[in-house]
Amino acid sequence: MSDPHSDVQLVSDEGMRLDGRALDELRPIRIEAGVLERADGSCYLEWGSNKVLVGVYGPREVHPKHMQNPLKGIVQARYNMAAFSVSERKRPGPDRRAVEISKITSEALECVVLTDQFPRTTVDVYIEVLEASAGTRCAGLTAASVALADAGIPMKDLVVALASGKINGKLALDLGKAEDNFGEADVPFAIVPRTGEVVLLQMDGHLTKEEFETILEMNVRAAAQVYELQKQALVKRYSAYAEPAPGEEQAAQPVQAVVASGSPERFHEPKIAAPPPTDVVVDEILEAVEATTPAAPGEEPDVNADEDEAEGGDI
């Protein structure tokens, strides 16, 4: 969202985007669970040109010990972008953006991990972005929840995250790199599909209430498609451990279970239990947003108050 008034053409007159997608189309997604030998759980995810690797360790002892919680465990995510992940070399090490993304990712994951089942411990989640092309916080969070499930960490559900926004005045699902840079608004969002809880909601740029509502609806609908791919990756992973039927030899299992969703064509509607109705979820989100953004008398609520704080302007 570097220049909200950019005249870079991101959508053709026919409604096609620079990468050939329609406005309501996800980038291709590929999810693979259990890719690291030494981690307790792991996931490799490709989302468009993003490439993300996640390793999960734990539950294990918390260091330093004063961070231990006698009543519940903690989830500590660390988001890191490799120096070679972007075209202009990124200075290695945590910057303010990485600290912010690590924090929001930890908080989102703590909403689904049943931390009361392992007090005094930590589950460490290392998110390594190998190639970055917009939406990496969402790709990292989506992959992290699969890696946690791969590690056998008790959870109430997976988390699906994605970011949609506004480009050339049009609402678009799952922004790509140029769209993120030159678009008018970007809304990273994460949902727990089974319960409809929203565990991450940020906004960079400006949207009307109606546009915001439509973007939420788009995100909720697309999240169901990503959720299906996450589940398929885990089913493949665990099917490698399936008991052979009596008298049957164990079939040779692939070393890695690969779930490829993503042809460049559009995704099909998933054959999964429907998440809560979109309008119900969106109404709840809007109520929560309104409740937490009190407007000064005679003033519109300013959802971008902290925009200058974080790089990229997310709140």
Ligand code: UDP
């Ligand atoms: N980016 C970059 N260098 C950086 C940080 C980000 O080139 O130091 C790029 C990267 O491609 C990233 C995109 O800018 O995916 C958008 O970054 P943003 O902060 O909006 O987070 P993201 O969309 O990746 O969650």
